[in-house]
Amino acid sequence: MTIAAGSIDDLPPNMRFHEQKRLDYGWTVIAGHMEMVLKYVYTLPSPWKHLEDFDQIFWGQKTAMAEKVHQRWQDDELFGYQFLNGANPMLLRRSTSLPSRLVLPSGMEELQPSWRKNCRYSLQPLMVFSLSVRGVEKGSLFEADFILLDGIQANVIQGQQQYLAAPLVMLKMEPSGKLLPIVIQIQPPSPSCPTPPLFLPSDPPLAWLLAKTWVRSSDFLVHETQYHLLNIHMLGEVIAVATMRCLPGLHPVFKLLIPHTRYTMDINTRARNQLISDGGIFDKGWSTGGGGHVQLMRRAMAQLTYRSFCPPEDLADRGLLGIPSALYAHDALRLWEIIARYVEGIVHLFYHGDDIVRGDELQETGQHESQGQLRGPRVG
Numbered sequence: 001m002t003i004a005a006g007s008i009d010d011l012p013p014n015m016r017f018h019e020q021k022r023l024d025y026g027w028t029v030i031a032g033h034m035e036m037v038l039k040y041v042y043t044l045p046s047p048w049k050h051l052e053d054f055d056q057i058f059w060g061q062k063t064a065m066a067e068k069v070h071q072r073w074q075d076d077e078l079f080g081y082q083f084l085n086g087a088n089p090m091l092l093r094r095s096t097s098l099p100s101r102l103v104l105p106s107g108m109e110e111l112q113p114s115w116r117k118n119c120r121y122s123l124q125p126l127m128v129f130s131l132s133v134r135g136v137e138k139g140s141l142f143e144a145d146f147i148l149l150d151g152i153q154a155n156v157i158q159g160q161q162q163y164l165a166a167p168l169v170m171l172k173m174e175p176s177g178k179l180l181p182i183v184i185q186i187q188p189p190s191p192s193c194p195t196p197p198l199f200l201p202s203d204p205p206l207a208w209l210l211a212k213t214w215v216r217s218s219d220f221l222v223h224e225t226q227y228h229l230l231n232i233h234m235l236g237e238v239i240a241v242a243t244m245r246c247l248p249g250l251h252p253v254f255k256l257l258i259p260h261t262r263y264t265m266d267i268n269t270r271a272r273n274q275l276i277s278d279g280g281i282f283d284k285g286w287s288t289g290g291g292g293h294v295q296l297m298r299r300a301m302a303q304l305t306y307r308s309f310c311p312p313e314d315l316a317d318r319g320l321l322g323i324p325s326a327l328y329a330h331d332a333l334r335l336w337e338i339i340a341r342y343v344e345g346i347v348h349l350f351y352h353g354d355d356i357v358r359g360d361e362l363q364e365t366g367q368h369e370s371q372g373q374l375r376g377p378r379v380g
Contacts, residue, residue, distance in 0.1 A: 003241065005269050015265040035060045076201060079212055080171050080179035081325075083144055088223035089328040092171075094319025095141040101168055101188040103195050139319075140173040146218040148226070148299050150188055155283065155290040162287035164221075165214045177325035184211040221288050226300040229276070231309075233268050234297075240264045252350050256343060311336045 005011050017025060039057045048054070058070055072078045083092040150166035168185040184199040199211035240261035247254035275281050282289035288296055307313040311332040315321050320329050351357050 003237070003265060003269070005265065007273060008266055008269050011265050011269060015263075017263060017266050021263065031061070074209055074212075076180050076212075077178055079181055079215075082219075083142075083169075083171065084179055084320075084323070084325060084329075085327045088219050088227060089326075090227050090314075091144045091146070091219070091222065092142055092318065092320065093144075094139060095136050095143045095170070096319070097136060099143060099145060099168060099170075101145075101147070102170065102183070102185060102198075103189055142171045142173060142179065142319075144169045144171070144215075144219075146215075146222060147188060148222060148296065149218055149288075152288060152292045152295050153290070155287050155292060157284065157287075157289070164287055164292070165218050167211075167215045167218055169215055173323070177323075179325065181212070184215060186211060186214055217287075221286070221296070225288060225293050225296045229271070229293075230297045230300055231304075233264075233271060236261075236264055237268050252346055256346060 008016055016022075039060070043053075043056050046053075048056075062070075069078065083089065145168050146166050147168070148166070149164055152164055152166075154162045154164045156162065165186050166188055168188070169181055170183045171179050171181050173179050181201065185196050186199070187193065187196050189196060199208055201208055203211075239257070243254060243257045243261060247257075249255075273280075276293060280289075282293050286293065307317060311329075315329050315333070320326050323329065351360075
């Protein structure tokens with residue numbers, strides 16, 4: 001269900017971008033398109049044959065962090081760092097056991113007791129498993145599992161079939177605080193491939209780099225579709241509508257929430273018309289477009305929990321508390337504490353205890369509005 005607005009013109013004026021915001025948004029879009037066209041024309045005469053050819057498009061507007069990533073994007077250290085502090089720090093979790101999908105290549109199980117006596121290179125997976133078991137025991141083993149992408153239908157763009165991976169990454173926390181990848185599995189086991197290949201840092205450099213590239217591609221898709229589009233925009237709209245529908249303008253909770261709903265309706269209406277609509281940007285340029293993004297959001301919604309929206313509970317559930325190099329976790333907890341202290345102080349001025357909250361006339365309205373909403377098996 002969406003709001004009854006086919007375009008931004010259908011929105012009340014106070015829900016649309018203000019003039020300066022609208023101009024800034026429009027100019028950003030135009031500048032981005034112009035830069036893409038110029039880069040396309042610039043690279044058109046010569047085919048790309050080397051990784052260094054990507055430098056041809058790395059110019060224009062960029063930040064110091066973008067330049068740092070550009071210089072070090074192939075490094076294992078940066079690859080692991082991004083799971084803690086990159087664009088999507090929401091997937092990494094500490095391993096409490098080896099994932100069931102991580103299986104040894106066929107024929108190697110019986111060799112495990114004597115792997116130290118055999119050829120070091122051919123039995124690298126056994127060494128990884130040994131390291132992984134010790135990592136679980138020490139609490140230094142972490143995982144990022146993109147199983148949500150498994151079976152999602154890939155898009156076809158301009159007649160070209162696209163492809164999706166559902167990788168699993170196992171990483172080890174070094175005493176120095178560096179998080180380094182130790183094994184990557186591109187796809188989970190299936191009837192057609194019961195023991196998928198494992199990619200290791202000891203593999204040929206381009207093979208290992210290709211495996212990491214598949215992971216970064218999957219990370220981008222999950223980040224943008226689940227954690228950005230669904231969790232921020234779509235669910236943010238639900239909260240915005242509920243705030244305006246269920247709370248009077250003088251209510252303290254309304255006043256706390258309403259500043260954070262600014263422009264929500266406008267940007268989401270633009271997204272529905274330009275981004276995720278039939279023939280929109282997702283369909284034209286994303287491997288999950290053409291319906292795959294809808295499948296992905298449905299899966300994500302089915303496993304959504306309220307705890308995952310609360311940094312203290314989410315970080316605890318994922319085993320990421322107390323890690324010095326987890327900068328996102330530290331910042332998220334500090335901001336959460338500041339916001340919680342402020343909100344609790346304001347609300348306590350009007351509601352001194354749970355009995356007063358239970359007796360509020362808004363409870364009946366809230367119960368009516370919540371029927372059928374966020375009541376999946378894992379919501380809690």
